[in-house]
Amino acid sequence: MVNTSIKTTKSQEIFAAAQNLMPGGVSSPVRAFKSVGGQPIVFDHVKGAYIWDVDGNQYIDYVGTWGPAICGHAHPDVIAALHDALEKGTSFGAPCALENVLAEMVIAAVPSMEMVRFVNSGTEACMAVLRLMRAFTKREKVIKFEGCYHGHADMFLVKAGSGVATLGLPDSPGVPKSVTSNTLTAPYNDLEAVKALFEENPGEIAGVILEPVVGNAGFITPDAGFLEGLRELTQEHGALLVFDEVMTGFRIAYGGAQEKFGITPDLTTLGKIIGGGLPVGAYGGRRDIMSMVAPAGPMYQAGTLSGNPLAMTAGIKTLELLRKPGTYEYLDKITKQLADGLLAIAKETGHEACGGQISAMFGMFFCPGPVHNYEDAKKADTNKFGRFHRGMLERGIYLAPSQFEAGFTSFAHTEADIQQTLQAARDVMASL
Numbered sequence: 515m516v517n518t519s520i521k522t523t524k525s526q527e528i529f530a531a532a533q534n535l536m537p538g539g540v541s542s543p544v545r546a547f548k549s550v551g552g553q554p555i556v557f558d559h560v561k562g563a564y565i566w567d568v569d570g571n572q573y574i575d576y577v578g579t580w581g582p583a584i585c586g587h588a589h590p591d592v593i594a595a596l597h598d599a600l601e602k603g604t605s606f607g608a609p610c611a612l613e614n615v616l617a618e619m620v621i622a623a624v625p626s627m628e629m630v631r632f633v634n635s636g637t638e639a640c641m642a643v644l645r646l647m648r649a650f651t652k653r654e655k656v657i658k659f660e661g662c663y664h665g666h667a668d669m670f671l672v673k674a675g676s677g678v679a680t681l682g683l684p685d686s687p688g689v690p691k692s693v694t695s696n697t698l699t700a701p702y703n704d705l706e707a708v709k710a711l712f713e714e715n716p717g718e719i720a721g722v723i724l725e726p727v728v729g730n731a732g733f734i735t736p737d738a739g740f741l742e743g744l745r746e747l748t749q750e751h752g753a754l755l756v757f758d759e760v761m762t763g764f765r766i767a768y769g770g771a772q773e774k775f776g777i778t779p780d781l782t783t784l785g786k787i788i789g790g791g792l793p794v795g796a797y798g799g800r801r802d803i804m805s806m807v808a809p810a811g812p813m814y815q816a817g818t819l820s821g822n823p824l825a826m827t828a829g830i831k832t833l834e835l836l837r838k839p840g841t842y843e844y845l846d847k848i849t850k851q852l853a854d855g856l857l858a859i860a861k862e863t864g865h866e867a868c869g870g871q872i873s874a875m876f877g878m879f880f881c882p883g884p885v886h887n888y889e890d891a892k893k894a895d896t897n898k899f900g901r902f903h904r905g906m907l908e909r910g911i912y913l914a915p916s917q918f919e920a921g922f923t924s925f926a927h928t929e930a931d932i933q934q935t936l937q938a939a940r941d942v943m944a945s946l
């Protein structure tokens with residue numbers, strides 16, 4: 515059921531025109547609302563916890579530009595710092611003192627990071643870290659998990675699905691088999707499967723990369739012992755453990771999931787929040803491994819705009835704001851109210867649902883659960899979620915346009931925003 519009476523005339527016009535100009539009308543696929551039906555709204559401006567579309571409608575936002583907006587959109591301190599930085603130029607392509615400042619902050623925050631390299635996106639960070647894993651171990655195979663996303667580089671575009679998994683067949687046309695044949699996959703939370711891969715490929719696996727808390731298959735948490743088990747297995751087999759904390763870094767805790775769970779990987783990728791809304795990624799970890807990166811070492815990786823002063827400024831200001839006492843306690847409190855509230859309402863209104871929250875990251879699936887991996891997540895009722903999404907949008911609540919994406923809060927969200935969101939959810943779920 516798609517309500518076509520939704521008052522987004524200008525959004526519809528702009529999106530219709532966009533379809534002739536850009537594939538699917540968007541610059542990144544999930545923005546097109548394909549999995550929830552209906553049409554995307556076209557944003558005009560954002561501030562704090564809110565979005566305004568081109569038709570003047572206001573929404574409470576739980577996407578936060580897919581994670582970066584943890585201080586709320588267009589935080590006045592971030593904007594002011596950017597104005598000052600802008601006067602000094604947008605890109606140097608040369609060393610800049612701001613890189614040291616952000617590097618020091620990131621190294622101080624993230625337990626595994628002894629050195630860091632800045633890049634321009636999470637995708638770039640993951641591509642580089644993969645090359646580094648291979649360069650350091652002199653091995654070519656890597657293990658990733660079904661449903662985990664590490665950007666769109668060729669070698670990560672492999673999901674599992676029985677035969678596909680073992681053959682390493684690519685998910686997307688244009689990705690050669692030769693590139694993905696070294697990408698092995700296992701179900702998330704399945705240590706036995708990882709153990710088996712290590713045994714079947716002795717001395718060949720460079721490392722294991724994962725989202726320590728999954729956000730890209732919906733919100734899925736690591737079972738007790740899973741991260742510890744991966745840490746032990748990788749050590750036992752001389753392989754590296756890599757946490758892709760592009761989403762969880764500075765969100766699950768200031769020091770990311772590795773701080774939260776007390777497991778220190780060898781390498782970490784970051785993005786999203788550390789750019790404060792500008793394009794940034796980073797990878798880093800043990801000094802002996804990072805010393806392989808050019809020009810300190812032989813592993814080549816470079817970037818024209820990497821470490822540019824605007825992105826560094828937005829990142830520094832964002833982390834400064836996050837360091838204020840009480841930030842993460844507040845994020846946890848409001849996000850728990852939201853996640854618990856949604857599950858309680860689902861129960862009251864007779865819908866099977868499961869989900870949860872850690873810090874400022876949450877999710878809900880329309881299925882009885884529990885959800886331990888992507889196979890479980892796929893059992894969720896996507897049709898129902900589509901109707902829920904549409905209903906919430908009509909009531910001024912902007913949720914990620916897919917059940918397989920985590921939701922995000924910011925410290926700009928008030929308890930009143932959460933209550934308004936839950937009231938909308940009550941109305942929508944009662945009529946699903």
Ligand SMILES: *Cc1c(COP(=O)(O)O)cnc(C)c1O
Binds near residue numbers: 637
């Ligand atoms: C978003 C994301 C990426 C990719 O980052 P981009 O900046 O979109 O390239 C990689 N890994 C994880 C876990 C992500 O959430």
